[in-house]
Amino acid sequence: MLDIQLIRKQPDDVKRRLNQRGTDYTSVIDEILSIDEQRRLAETERQKLQSDRNRISKEIGIAKKNGQDTSAIEAEVRGIGTRIDEIGREADALDVRQRDIMLGLPNMPHEACPVGASSEENPEVRTWGSKPDFTFQPKDHISLATSLGLIDFEAGIKISGSAFIVYRGQGAKLERALLNFLLDLHTTQHGYTEVAVPHLVKPECLVGTGQLPKFDDQLYKCERDNLYLIPTAEVPVTNLHREEIVATDKLPIKYAGYTPCFRSEAGAAGVGTRGMIRMHQFDKVELVKITTPETSFAELEDLTADAEKVLQLLGLHYRVIELCTGDIGFGSTKTYDIEVWAPGQNGYLEVSSCSNFGNFQARRMNLRYKPEGEKKTVFCHTLNGSGTALARLYVALLETYQQADGSIAIPPALQPYFHAEKIG
RNA sequence: GGAGAGAUGGCUGAGUGGUCGAAAGCACAUCUUUGCUAAAGAUGCGUAGCCUUACCGCUACCGAGGGUUCGAAUCCCUCUCUCUCCGCCA
Numbered sequence: 001m002l003d004i005q006l007i008r009k010q011p012d013d014v015k016r017r018l019n020q021r022g023t024d025y026t027s028v029i030d031e032i033l034s035i036d037e038q039r040r041l042a043e044t045e046r047q048k049l050q051s052d053r054n055r056i057s058k059e060i061g062i063a064k065k066n067g068q069d070t071s072a073i074e075a076e077v078r079g080i081g082t083r084i085d086e087i088g089r090e091a092d093a094l095d096v097r098q099r100d101i102m103l104g105l106p107n108m109p110h111e112a113c114p115v116g117a118s119s120e121e122n123p124e125v126r127t128w129g130s131k132p133d134f135t136f137q138p139k140d141h142i143s144l145a146t147s148l149g150l151i152d153f154e155a156g157i158k159i160s161g162s163a164f165i166v167y168r169g170q171g172a173k174l175e176r177a178l179l180n181f182l183l184d185l186h187t188t189q190h191g192y193t194e195v196a197v198p199h200l201v202k203p204e205c206l207v208g209t210g211q212l213p214k215f216d217d218q219l220y221k222c223e224r225d226n227l228y229l230i231p232t233a234e235v236p237v238t239n240l241h242r243e244e245i246v247a248t249d250k251l252p253i254k255y256a257g258y259t260p261c262f263r264s265e266a267g268a269a270g271v272g273t274r275g276m277i278r279m280h281q282f283d284k285v286e287l288v289k290i291t292t293p294e295t296s297f298a299e300l301e302d303l304t305a306d307a308e309k310v311l312q313l314l315g316l317h318y319r320v321i322e323l324c325t326g327d328i329g330f331g332s333t334k335t336y337d338i339e340v341w342a343p344g345q346n347g348y349l350e351v352s353s354c355s356n357f358g359n360f361q362a363r364r365m366n367l368r369y370k371p372e373g374e375k376k377t378v379f380c381h382t383l384n385g386s387g388t389a390l391a392r393l394y395v396a397l398l399e400t401y402q403q404a405d406g407s408i409a410i411p412p413a414l415q416p417y418f419h420a421e422k423i424g
Numbered sequence: 425g426g427a428g429a430g431a432u433g434g435c436u437g438a439g440u441g442g443u444c445g446a447a448a449g450c451a452c453a454u455c456u457u458u459g460c461u462a463a464a465g466a467u468g469c470g471u472a473g474c475c476u477u478a479c480c481g482c483u484a485c486c487g488a489g490g491g492u493u494c495g496a497a498u499c500c501c502u503c504u505c506u507c508u509c510c511g512c513c514a
Contacts, residue, residue, distance in 0.1 A: 040473095040474070040475095043473075043474060043483085044474055044475065044482095044483095046474095046483080047473085047474060047475085047482060047483040047484085048474095048482080048483090050482085050483060050484085051482055051483070053494080053495080054482095054483090054495080056494075056495090057442075057494055057495040058442070058443060058495080059494095060442080060494050060495070061441095061442035061443080061494090061495070062442080062443085064442085064494095065442085070494075071494095073494075074493095074494040074495095075494085076494085077494040077495080078493095078494065080494090081493095081494075081495095245434090245471095377471085
């Protein structure tokens, strides 16, 4: 959520920066300002009336003690009460309306965020490694995983429908090995605390991280219990500190957590959904940081490097791109995507998206800290990035390490977890 | 699922209709004094909003939401959560 004070003070600046996303927010900001002004007028009036009522009610109390008749003055206060109800309803309605609009408003891209209209204009920041050469025609992960019996695509469809898969045998073990490798790397080498969190969350958590109210159709919901399946561990992990004033010496807080992720992917069916590249359920290790405003952008660089380390250790070629203003996510102010090379796709797959949300999420979940020597609390900055998504990492691994005889080599870093040098 | 108890400021914990935003203690901050790895005293110390250049001031908040009343932490209703016991269960 944006700061209403900032919108009031620098509306043109806010409009300019939001409009860089490629949508015109001019009229929305004007509407917010108009509602805000009406709201404050009503609020001031209400408070004045409440003040009157408090004062007179106290006088009544005193008069009654002295045995005086107060019926006339009580009638007067009753009238004030009626007016408080009226003006109060108006103020509350305006407040709700203002909040609803504010919750639907995206974050402002950072000033340094590259301006662009779409993903076409995302600049490449750096690359690591190179595309592997094959002496044979490389296969894609679908045929590799099927012929080696690692993944049963039909079984996934049978029990849950399309875009669900079943890992079997060595295939299931490979997924488990990757998970352990990732969690161990981040917790022992990068200083993250491992957390295992619920996979079902209350709606307010999703409001906190920004998925609600706007992206309700992308989520699986358990209607009867009013709980949602998490689309990413970002939601429960960041919300661990919702409504808190965290101690300054605890910052930065760094969490690594594995969870499955559930996404309905409404409207995403069709192109690019074959195999295991886009699924309704996939595993992911997520990195989350809660920091002070001063350090968040440096922490973003570190977080991205932590995610890159995964691909480096596994020997997978990748590139890092920065998302331009037209492609950046709803709550983010700056985002790096890490894309791994998948030979069977002849293309790059996004395995991590590392973002700094500034205080956008912190405002929504009221997450603050009190700086040393300051009286006022300040909103924290929140960051997260995949470290990394498992399914696409799995794809890149199979396709990169496939051998001429159809087997899959296991990179050395993963062997202590997989307990074998190859599959097949 | 059944029965009971509870929810007050960073913590402990008073407060059952009228200067209660809330006693007291602890913790914390500043200062003073005595001194030496501490003690005593003084003062301050919740959050948010409105109004203000600022100061001042005002309003709301005692789990949440309604209600009664001139006036609610306090009375009534609904809900949520926590704890204890029973049942069921991986």
